[in-house]
Each structure stands twice: as structure tokens, then as C-alpha cells.
Amino acid sequence: MGWAAAGLRGLAAARPHPGDDVKRRNEHLIFIAPALVALALVVIFPTIFLYYVSLTNYSLTSGWEAKRFIGLENYFFLLFKDPLFWKSLWLTLLFVLTTVSTELVLGMLIALGLGRLKLSRRLILAIIIIPMVCTPSIIGLMWKLILNTEYGVANYLLGLAGLGKVNWLGVQSAFTSVVLVDLWQWTPFMVLMLHAALTSLPLEPFEAARMDGANAFQTFFGITLPMISRLVLIALILRLIDSIKVFDIIYSLTLGGPGTATELLSLRIYRIGFQHSNMVGRASAYAVIMILAISPFFTRLSGLLNRNAK
Amino acid sequence: MTLRNKLGKAVVGLLMGCYALLCFFPFFWMILTSLKERVDVINPAVWTFKPILDNYIDVFTKRNLPLNLLNSVIVVSTTVAASVLLGTMAAYGFARFEFKKKESLAFWILSLRMLPPMAVVISFFILGRMLRVLDKQLYLSVIYMSFNIPFAIWMMRGYIEDIPKELEESAWLDGCSRMRGLFSVVIPLVSPGLIATAIFCVIQSWNEFTLAFFLTSFRAKTVPTIVTEFLSVTGVLWGEMSAVGVVAILPILIFAFLIQKQLIRGMTFGAMKE
Numbered sequence: 074m075g076w077a078a079a080g081l082r083g084l085a086a087a088r089p090h091p092g093d094d095v096k097r098r099n100e101h102l103i104f105i106a107p108a109l110v111a112l113a114l115v116v117i118f119p120t121i122f123l124y125y126v127s128l129t130n131y132s133l134t135s136g137w138e139a140k141r142f143i144g145l146e147n148y149f150f151l152l153f154k155d156p157l158f159w160k161s162l163w164l165t166l167l168f169v170l171t172t173v174s175t176e177l178v179l180g181m182l183i184a185l186g187l188g189r190l191k192l193s194r195r196l197i198l199a200i201i202i203i204p205m206v207c208t209p210s211i212i213g214l215m216w217k218l219i220l221n222t223e224y225g226v227a228n229y230l231l232g233l234a235g236l237g238k239v240n241w242l243g244v245q246s247a248f249t250s251v252v253l254v255d256l257w258q259w260t261p262f263m264v265l266m267l268h269a270a271l272t273s274l275p276l277e278p279f280e281a282a283r284m285d286g287a288n289a290f291q292t293f294f295g296i297t298l299p300m301i302s303r304l305v306l307i308a309l310i311l312r313l314i315d316s317i318k319v320f321d322i323i324y325s326l327t328l329g330g331p332g333t334a335t336e337l338l339s340l341r342i343y344r345i346g347f348q349h350s351n352m353v354g355r356a357s358a359y360a361v362i363m364i365l366a367i368s369p370f371f372t373r374l375s376g377l378l379n380r381n382a383k
Numbered sequence: 384m385t386l387r388n389k390l391g392k393a394v395v396g397l398l399m400g401c402y403a404l405l406c407f408f409p410f411f412w413m414i415l416t417s418l419k420e421r422v423d424v425i426n427p428a429v430w431t432f433k434p435i436l437d438n439y440i441d442v443f444t445k446r447n448l449p450l451n452l453l454n455s456v457i458v459v460s461t462t463v464a465a466s467v468l469l470g471t472m473a474a475y476g477f478a479r480f481e482f483k484k485k486e487s488l489a490f491w492i493l494s495l496r497m498l499p500p501m502a503v504v505i506s507f508f509i510l511g512r513m514l515r516v517l518d519k520q521l522y523l524s525v526i527y528m529s530f531n532i533p534f535a536i537w538m539m540r541g542y543i544e545d546i547p548k549e550l551e552e553s554a555w556l557d558g559c560s561r562m563r564g565l566f567s568v569v570i571p572l573v574s575p576g577l578i579a580t581a582i583f584c585v586i587q588s589w590n591e592f593t594l595a596f597f598l599t600s601f602r603a604k605t606v607p608t609i610v611t612e613f614l615s616v617t618g619v620l621w622g623e624m625s626a627v628g629v630v631a632i633l634p635i636l637i638f639a640f641l642i643q644k645q646l647i648r649g650m651t652f653g654a655m656k657e
Binding site for chain 1: 392395396398399400402403405406407409410412413416425426427428465469470472473475476477479480482490492493494495497498499500501502503505506507508509510512513525526528529532533536561562565586589590592593596597606607608609610613614621624625627628631632635636638639640643646647650651652653654655
């Protein structure tokens, strides 16, 4: 209930400073209230409702009236009786760690490389936007065609280079393929972010470092990185949060398969609640776990984005 | 030394060029596939051919693409208009007034933007079923406000704070109310930011899959969910799929290039200003 409670505290705290006249002290509410009411209806209430559903045995097949309150049974089930929950949690962790760290390193290298280009830089910065804004569900299907073992262009190009065919979406390598597609889609985010951070840096410290005879590595780790650390952290957390939630591109690429090879948490929720067993109550418990997994990152992010701290 | 520098620069340039090609390739391959004949679609060795428009004609005449496009346009335009209006008003409240716990409330609103769609969609689905509003464009458009309003508030707050307060104060002296001041003084001044924010919301809403997938089935089905039709049949009709993809993605790409400068500001919720 953490988020809902924080919201209610926030609303309660939106009370005026004592001493102001009534009209003045409530004036901000005229502007904020409509959005807050809309958000209360479309986010806060449904989120509280989700916690409630997670305590019932509601399933699509038996209907809403037939559901019973079963306490924490769904949570006990996923913790102790569903090995696939732990597998999906593990896969999500692996996915998040590999994609986000690789995107950071690649993004940094590419951003540094772009800094050395002049004319072509703007063109490249424009092109690398494409992966981020392509409709993920559709481009996921496109990747499915590209990675097809028999008639995919990836294996065709590997063949031209004299390499053998790879069964990209088979049990062995499906997870790697999903990671690669995520790298394709989101490394540009890191590149854009880090490129913007690097170009905003003042020149003086770098000139001073050159005078002192520092080499490229010393300059990078001693000056560049500390100066952009706040932005790097923000980029990392934003990617972490998005990466935990990922659903659409994997849905169209592998549907979580083959078997459960790419069944990340969001796909597990989908399969439990809607595809295989229709046990929506149980799926809600998984969804609550997912929200709880994201919240600590958000707390960290809120500190970093704080305007007052700047 | 200069030769080494030049060589190094050429290598870097080459690598960057390759990276840009890699980013562009799936979209390029989609365009290529959409223009191929059915036999060539599953032949990756075919790169040059006489382009045909059969796939485009098919998706517009034999499939529901026109309906899906119309649904997407209705959902996106209504949700973006409502979200930007409510978001801008709230952003003004956050930018120009001081009140207790303002920052915590602002962060908390932003956090709603980050809720996993796969989690909240369960409630939306059950509630929609009870209220009998599943498969209606308006329901989807209201639901999309859940991520568009927090985003609009957060972005617009930054843009409004960049506008000096004095410009408004002179309007107040002329007897203008704060609400009038917002609409007649502030909004014209922040219109570039407002447009960027709106385009951002358009892109997010247009590409949204998870919520649309659960909350629509036929009548209100939007473009991203078309993939399910292609997943169910054995042997995907790749040519038609690619044509749908090009039609869906091209307008979004144009929008994205329009806000290229503000893109990073939007994606980092204002942490990185352009």
C-alpha cells in the first residue's frame, strides 16, 4: 500500500500554511485538483483495487461473484509452490543487470566516440532515435523475422561472413536474443543522455588535467565520470525501472518461450492471469510483487531529481 | 602523430557509422519487406527488386487497418488533449505556488508514471468488465491519462519555471486573474515546450501495447495490437505485417524528429535540459 498511502499523506499535507487568508492559501488547489482527481480515479483507485484482488481467488472462468477472500494464500503460493515464479524473478534480474550495464558501457563508448566526430555527429544522433520510438510490439515482430533461423536476414549475413546459422530464438539462445534486441532498442537512450552530459561539461578542468600530463584514462575516471555521475545515476535508474517492466517487445518476439526460456516477470503475470489458467487473483499477487520490486528505485530517483538539491 | 590521429578518427567514424546503420537496419528491412512479393519475403538474399504496393493495398482493403488507425487517432488525440490541459494547469500550481510537502507530492505523481502497465492493467480489466466499458476507445483514452498526466505535469512544470514570473505579474496588475494569466500569458510563452510535451504524449500513447491489448478486442483495437493477429496465424504474413509496421511507425518517426532537441529532456523527465 506504500504508494497509495504516500499519496494520501501528500494530499493531506497539501493543506495551507497557517495565517494566509483562505482564498490565497487554497489557490494552488484550483490548478492541481482536476489532475489529482483524474489521477485518483485512473491510477490510485485501480492500484488499491489490485492489492485487494491479490487477496482473492478471482478467476476469469468463475466470475467476479464467485470469488472468495483468501488472505495471503496467493502470496504463499508464489513464494513456496511456484518454482516458475522464482525462475521468472531470476530471469528478470538477469535481464535487467545484463541489459542496463551493457547499455551503460556501450552508450558511454559511443557517446565518447561521437564527441570526436564533427559533421556526421548530428546525422548519427538523429538516426539513433529510431529504435527508441518504433512501436515496440511491431518492431519485436520484425526482429522475429530478422532472426528467423531459415529465412532471417541475420543468418543470411552471418552466412556471407562465412559463419554458421544460429538458432536465435531456440531454447539455448532466445534469452540472449531478447537481451540483444533490448540493447538495440535502448542503448541509444544512454548514448543521447551521455552525449548531452558530456557536451555540457566546462572545458577548464580538462585543460588543467592536460597541463598536468594526465592520460585519457585518468582524465575520464578522475574528471569526466565524477562530473556526470548524477546524470549517469538517473539514466541507470530510469533504465532499471523500464527494464523491470518490459513486456511488449518480448511478447511479440518470443511470447515468453520457447517453454519458459524468456518468461520474465511481466510475461509470467500474463500467462498466469490470462493465457493459461485465468487465475487473475494469483496474477495480481505477482503484479504487487513487481510494484514492490520497482519502488526502492523510485525512492532513489526522487532524491536525484529533487529540484531543491540542485 | 597527425597520421595516427587521422587514422584514429577514421576508425571512430567508421564504427559510429556502423552503429547508426545497425540502429536503422530493422526499420529499413521492414520497408524492404513491405515492398516485396510474397515469394521474395522469405528470401533474405533479395535486396534489389521491382517494388510492389500489393501489401499496402491488402492491409488497407482486406484487413481492419483503417479502423485500427482511426481508433488510434481517436484514443491518442483525446487522451493527449485532456492530459496536456490538466497537466499544464497542475504544473502551473506546482511551479508558481508554495505549499507544504510540495516536492513529495510532485515525486509521488511522477512515480505513477512508472507503475508497470502489466500490473495496473489487471485492475483496469476487471473494472472495465464490471462497468461494461471494455473495447471502447474512450475507456482506453481515459486509462492512458494515467501515464500522460504525470508526464505532462512533470515536463510542463520545468517549462513554466523557466518563464520569469514578472511577465505574469504585470498582467495581474491589469486585473487579470491567475487562471486568465495562465492561459493568456504563460501558455503562449511556453508553447514550444507544450508542443514538445504533447508530441511526447502522442508517441507514448501511439506505441502503447500492453493496456490496449487487454482492454480492447475488436471495435476499439489500436494499431500496436495488430501484431496479435499476425502471431496467431501459422506462418506470419511478413509482407503485410511490414506494411502495417511502416504505416504505424512512419508518422511517429516524423513526430520524433520534430522534437529531437527536447527528446532527452522528455525521456529523463527534465533532469537533462536541452
